[in-house]
Amino acid sequence: MKSKINAHKADIIAIGKRIYEQRLIIATGGNISVRLDNSHFLITASGMCKGLMNYDDIVICDFNGKHYIANDSLKYEKTSYCHSRESGNDSTVFQGDTKNNRLVSSEVYLHTTVYKMRPDVHAVIHAHPPMAVACSLADIRLDDPLLPEIIMTLGKIPTTAFVAPSSPESAAVIRDLIPYHNAIILDRHGSVTVGKDIREAFYNLERLEFTAQVVYNANLAGDLKRLSSDELFRIEESAQRYKAALSEVNKK
Numbered sequence: 001m002k003s004k005i006n007a008h009k010a011d012i013i014a015i016g017k018r019i020y021e022q023r024l025i026i027a028t029g030g031n032i033s034v035r036l037d038n039s040h041f042l043i044t045a046s047g048m049c050k051g052l053m054n055y056d057d058i059v060i061c062d063f064n065g066k067h068y069i070a071n072d073s074l075k076y077e078k079t080s081y082c083h084s085r086e087s088g089n090d091s092t093v094f095q096g097d098t099k100n101n102r103l104v105s106s107e108v109y110l111h112t113t114v115y116k117m118r119p120d121v122h123a124v125i126h127a128h129p130p131m132a133v134a135c136s137l138a139d140i141r142l143d144d145p146l147l148p149e150i151i152m153t154l155g156k157i158p159t160t161a162f163v164a165p166s167s168p169e170s171a172a173v174i175r176d177l178i179p180y181h182n183a184i185i186l187d188r189h190g191s192v193t194v195g196k197d198i199r200e201a202f203y204n205l206e207r208l209e210f211t212a213q214v215v216y217n218a219n220l221a222g223d224l225k226r227l228s229s230d231e232l233f234r235i236e237e238s239a240q241r242y243k244a245a246l247s248e249v250n251k252k
């Protein structure tokens, strides 16, 4: 179990570095998690620069957002240290461990919501991709079917209502969308992307930001050329052919 945890931590550190170097997050923004089992996941600790993390900067959480550590017999133990703060009428508890003085990410409830609602998801990335945030500032929506490859791989990218970052409402605004979407924009804040593993969640983040860049620039250049229903039908046919070929290869 410990080697599995360390392997996932190594993946989180590597992907965190890429996301930071690609400027999809800056400073200490964003958070990354990977599912361990049906009740626990690894998540980056609060206040860490994702480009400069080590193993101690990633903590274990349960699906209620409580912080655990893996003890020597590789069983999860609840930690005793916690720091609470008030947020409106809600009391949000961020837990940490005394040994390493790490707090669970303040956006932990985004992650617990995804894992509870999507058993197929094994990784979640919350980032601050600048063009996607710019689109939500300018009220440019990314849920129109405009780019064929994005329709085939990611589908529509919806934007949530506004909520304050790090508030429990962040989880509430994705609840209706996450069952149907692998990439969501949090209004004037950032993104949530998910995947069957951390690489897919990262690729979906890149796809979201690429879409935002293209649509933003196309909006500046002139009227958008929308796909016709015939073109959408041909894209759907092509997607079905590709999926069938892929499943044949995976059977072998």
Ligand SMILES: [Zn+2]
Binding pocket: 029, 030, 126, 127, 128, 165, 189, 190
């Ligand atoms: Zn954020």
